[in-house]
Amino acid sequence: MSHRTTLFELKDIHVEVEDKEVVKGVSLKVKAGEVHAIMGPNGSGKSSLSNALMGHPGYEITSGEAYLQGHSILEMPPDERSRAGLFLAFQYPLAVPGVTVANFLRAALKAHRGPEADMSDFRRLLKREMAALSIDPSFATRYLNDGFSGGEKKRVEILQMSVLNPKMALLDETDSGLDIDALKTVSGGINRFHNADNGILLVTHYQRLLNYVQPDFVHVMLGGRLVKSGGPELALKLEENGYDWVEQETGLTAEV
Amino acid sequence: MSESEAIRQQNADLSRLNEDYATRYGFRDPVDYFHKGARGLSHEVVEMITRMKNEPRWMAERRHEALDIFYAKPMPKWGNTKLLGEIDFDNIYYFMKPIENQQASWDDVPEYIRKTFDKLGIPEAEKNFLGGVSAQYESEVVYHSMKEDLKKQGVIFLDMDSGLREHEEIVRKYFGTVIPSTDNKFASLNTAVWSGGSFIYVPPGVDVKIPLQAYFRINAENMGQFERTLIIADKGSRVHYIEGCTAPVYSTDSLHSAVVELIALEGAYIRYTTIQNWARNIYNLVTKRATAHKNATVEWVDGNLGSRLTMKYPCIQLVGEGARGEILSVAFAGVDQHQDAGAKVIHAAPRTSSRITSKSISKDNGRASYRGLVKVHKNAVNTKVSVECDALLIGEDARSDTYPTMEIDNEQVRVEHEARVSKVAEEQLFYLTSRGLSEDEARLLIVNGFMEPFTKELPLEYAVELNRLIELEMEGSIG
Structure with missing residues (x-):
């Protein structure tokens, strides 16, 4: 896949949360069509990295560079990053009472397409994507994440991704809290979204999602750094042996 | 952006809330009134009002008696x-009569008043979706009309003064029975100097399918508007009444102190919807109460924007078996405003049920309070009570207080109670902006979403209007 263009590139990203450095120099290149996975134990900085990349005001990128399709994104507020083609599926999506899934998605898609855009296809698009994710049609008129189960929230995150169709999707612990059926549905949605022009970065603690969404590269994150990279076999090794051997091999501890 | 910066930004955006009130609603008319009394309150003023209205003596006596109660x-x-202590009762005009006679055609209303109601969109609404309209300007109703077919069905919809003249026996039977003049200081004040308001009687079994509306406009500075409304829905009848209110912006205060009494007889249904958007120099101190008889339903849908201080707690007394009451209120407190709103329900019969939903938004240094009482009497067995209070805070100086009281005197009651205070939080804004919405769009979406349980209860035209008001209030954010 080396002939493909670089879609998303991180150069020596450092992130601080409340004056504490939690990501200590992460570099990564995702080419169009690739799926990368960042695996690491709790507290290794992987969620901080994805939040910071999306522009969460609580996560400050103190140094480094990030490019999406060659454009630097770090000066952009979150909505511009989104409209530029970046997407973050949240680990804990928030409820927005009174705002229906359909109205929210229509507003978001309109923000992407521009105020004058034709939205006449929206209803059909939403219906199709919901069906593909086995989301009951009634969810279109339910309030966003309000009273949703953990699994329903994750499905609706993937629904948002499918509708907005970003270039680069960061999926933060999308597998957590899912039973096996939901995991299969959500993975199906991710695979359906994935194509030769977009990229995916899966951030996960466990290997099980990777049984369904095959990564091209697996990176191990420890102490705020990517300490080891490899192919899918690395994920299996982590599943079998945990993270201790990486800690021993690299002399690093998991926690930042 | 740090959290405090984000909040500062948010405050800056929202400080423009309702800032175009002055041009949209706050314009003043040049006045040429038929009668403009002197400032201040006395038995002479009360006597002047009752004489000008040529009222029966019993009403005059009620007024004088109420004034003594007010003093005491x-x-x-x-x-x-x-803020209550700052009201200067001696500086208020208690009675202003803009024109000699009420009109039934907009063409006969003096141009400067007609233009006011035109700007407020009343004649247009009347044409499009209302069964009847009453337009009050200062102390009296200047325009009134009702559709012919409703008249034919025996529906009475008049201003209160005409109601007293033309249907004295009904008024005498019900006036002050739901809210006696001893109820509170402002109810006694209203009883003493009341003028205008609506009188509605719906005969048994009649379903008034389209809403009746009254619009209350204060124009003069230091005006006191004391309308009095009495609605009686006879057995098995149905009616929806809507009121709206605005006033010009002045540097000194005006007082709006209404009394509204509703009586829903057996099996009747009354919905009373208020959308008030008073100027910020108005004290809005209103007493609203309903009595629901056997299997009757009363719903207060109460939206409070504007004013300097609002104190209003719509009440429903469920006195007949199987009666049902619902109070849905929203309050929006902006800069220097205090919305002290709430609800009261008295369960005084078996198998009664009530639901209170209160939503408040406070921004900048605005303050919204929920003050509620649910009382379940001993005999009110198999009763259901639900109270839900939601407060949304925008900015770090905004304030919300909740004062719920429940007095339950029997054990066969099902009570649900929930209270929540939330902030338009950085996290929520981040979530929505991460999907491509600008921060302003995201904030508006959150506020509209918060109000949604209320707006969905309004007739479409009013829901649109309310959303527009909120959008305007959030403007500057919208760019």
Whole structure:
């Protein structure tokens, strides 16, 4: 896949949360069509990295560079990053009472397409994507994440991704809290979204999602750094042996 | 952006809330009134009002008696006692009669008043979706009309003064029975100097399918508007009444102190919807109460924007078996405003049910309070009570208080109670902006979403209007 263009590139990203450095120099290149996975134990900085990349005001990128399709994104507020083609599926999506899934998605898609855009296809698009994710049609008129189960929230995150169709999707612990059926549905949605022009970065603690969404590269994150990279076999090794051997091999501890 | 910066930004955006009030609603008319009394309150003023209206003696006596009660009663000890203490009763005009006779055609209303109601969109609404309209300007109703077919069905919809003249026996039977003049200081004040308001009687079994509306406009500075409304829905009848209110912006205060009494007889249904958007120099101190008889339903849908201080707690007394009451209120408190709103339900019969939903938004240094009482009497067995209070805070100086009281005197009651205070939080904004919405769009979406349980209860035209008001209030954010 080396002939493909670089879609998303991180150069020596450092992130601080409340004056504490939690990501200590992460570099990564995702080419169009690739799926990368960042695996690491709790507290290794992987969620901080994805939040910071999306522009969460609580996560400050103190140094480094990030490019999406060659454009630097770090000066952009979150909505511009989104409209530029970046997407973050949240680990804990928030409820927005009174705002229906359909109205929210229509507003978001309109923000992407521009105020004058034709939205006449929206209803059909939403219906199709919901069906593909086995989301009951009634969810279109339910309030966003309000009273949703953990699994329903994750499905609706993937629904948002499918509708907005970003270039680069960061999926933060999308597998957590899912039973096996939901995991299969959500993975199906991710695979359906994935194509030769977009990229995916899966951030996960466990290997099980990777049984369904095959990564091209697996990176191990420890102490705020990517300490080891490899192919899918690395994920299996982590599943079998945990993270201790990486800690021993690299002399690093998991926690930042 | 740090959290405090984000909040500062948010405050800056929202400080423009309702800032175009002056041009949209706050314009003043040059006045040429038929009668403009002197400032201040006395038995002479009361006598002048009752004589000008040529009222029966019993009403005059009620007024004088109520004035003595007003003098004797202390100010309320709740709400905002500081602001209440600033009311200068001697500086208020208690009665202004803009024109000699009420009109039934907009063409006959003096141009400067007609233009006011035109700007407020009343004649247009009347044409499009209302069964009847009453337009009050200062103390009296200047325009009134009702569709012919409703008249034919025996529906009475008049201003209160005409109601007293033309249907004295009904008014005498019900006036002050739901809210006696001894109820509170402002109810006694209203009883003493009331003028205008609506009188509605719906005969048994009649379903008034389209809403009746009254619009209350204060124009003069230091005006006191004291409309009095009495709605009686006879057995098995149905009616929806809507009121709206605005006033010009002045540097000194005006007082709006209405009394509204609703009586829903057996099996009747009354919905009373208010969308008020008073100027910020108005004290809005209103007493609203309903009595629901056997299997009757009363719903208060109460939206409070604007005013300097609002104290209003719509009440429903469920006195007949199987009666049902619902109070849905929203309050929006902006800069220097205090919305002390709430609800009261008295369960005094078996198998009664009630639901209170209160939503408030406070921004900048605005303050919204929920003050509620649910009382379940001993005999009110198999009763259901639900109370839900939601407060949304925008900015770090915004304030919300909740004062819920429940007095339950029997054990066969199902009670649900929930209270929540939330902030338009950085996290929520981040979530929505991460999907491509600008921060302003995201904030508006959150506020509209918060109000949604209320707006969905309004007739479509009013829901649109309310959303537009909120959008305007959030403007500057919208760019």
